[in-house]
Amino acid sequence: MSSSPLLAPEEEVLSTLRADGHRNWLHPKVAVGAWFQKRRVVGWFLIALFNALPWLRMNGKPMVLLDWIGRKFHLFGITFEISDAFLLALLGLIWMLGIFAVTALLGRVWCGWMCPQTIYLEFVYRPLERLCFGRVGVGGKPAHVAACRRLLLWALYAIVSLWLAHVFLAYFVGVDRLLGLRGHEGWVRRSPLDHPGGFFLIGFVTVAMVFDFAFWREQLCTLACPYGRFQSVLLDRFSPVVAYDALRGEPRGKPRKEKKVALPLLAATAPSGGDCVDCGMCLAVCPTGIDIRKGLQMECLHCTQCVDACDKTMDHFGRPRGLIRYATGATLAGEKKRWLRPRVVLYPMAIALFSALFLHNLANKTGVGMYARRAAGTSYRMLADGRVENSFEVEVVNRTEERRVCAVRFDGLAGALWQADGLGEKEPPVVLAPEETRKFYIRVQVPPTVFGHVLPVMDLTLDDGQGRPQSEKMRLLGPSSVAPAVYSVPIPSPPAP
């Protein structure tokens, strides 16, 4: 019986959890091989892209700006309003299906090659750590690190995180507002009290980044990220994964040295066993601390570090590379590759379908949009002359870069009078500056005789001056024998213009 008061689990639950419940801190070495070089190129390209995108413009607008202050999203020259939620939802769906399709075709490439968590950790924060702490072997953490080196590392972490937090914020407020370009005052030049929300966000993101990249690290991937959890349903046995060739590698064992050797390097290994020499390098370089030789695991990010490490070992012992490699479950079992299968057909078909729907809706998106609803908190009110008044709130949005002159009218019911508060005359022109949103109220008065068994409906029409009128049906409330309970609510005063 164990002398430990703790009950150890029968099998390993988590590679970073020790039996006593403490965290097993990982200090993976670096295997600089062919795959690492490729990932580094891709990683630095994506880092450059992330930092450059807020500065780039298209059609006179920011290329990517999720403007939560102005409630607009600028994506590659197209502006989406909050009211374009359907289009935005379609975009989100297409993006998600794209990841599903790529995963089915190429395996978990997102995690190992594109995810910001992996890229910034492996190519920015860990290199900084190695720079300040030095290396043991190729990247392991030394036993003792001087305090001044620790201080330097924390300072570098803080500077990099602060910069990244500003870039992150630029995606939501824009570089112009952040730095004071194109007539803006510039948040970074003013007191934090002038923009406490942005200041808080930068502080929060900076602290969150330092916490994540200094402490949390692989825990985010293995404990928090949902993608790792459902990858098993996105992959099938024909999807490429980073895998250990057990048929070739087992039985593993330390290489036996031969006494008489003609070619020292080649003959120094035991040809009788499997190719795995049990050097442990695949484990030493793994950023999530797993042993790939146990098979495909949820924690595997497909970072290919174990591939590079094992290839180096194979080179050293003069054995063919690829004991750990990109392979599919089927090919490892001796079956043929199969590219064409239901999921790699269905995902692209779904993407094509939703893309067509997106483009159709985008093409029919008008330059000027109108959104009308009953004025908040109102039903109807009886006027002194017996007429019945309903109030509506109307929002007109100019999505173009040009000044637009539009007209609104309210018709469809004989004897109705209406007035737009804040716009003046009947059928007044609504003059909109580029990208302006104008909100106003319309009061409509009708004789009580129009309220019979059915509630009357009127047409609110916006003529955008480009021959594309838009109409909305507005139902009027009033005294009726049909649904008296509806009208028994107190009638508030109409809203101020």
Ligand code: SF4
């Ligand atoms: S098992 Fe290999 S590919 Fe998977 S995370 Fe570890 S080192 Fe990367």
Ligand code: SF4
């Ligand atoms: S690196 Fe390759 S040879 Fe070394 S233990 Fe891992 S699988 Fe075996």
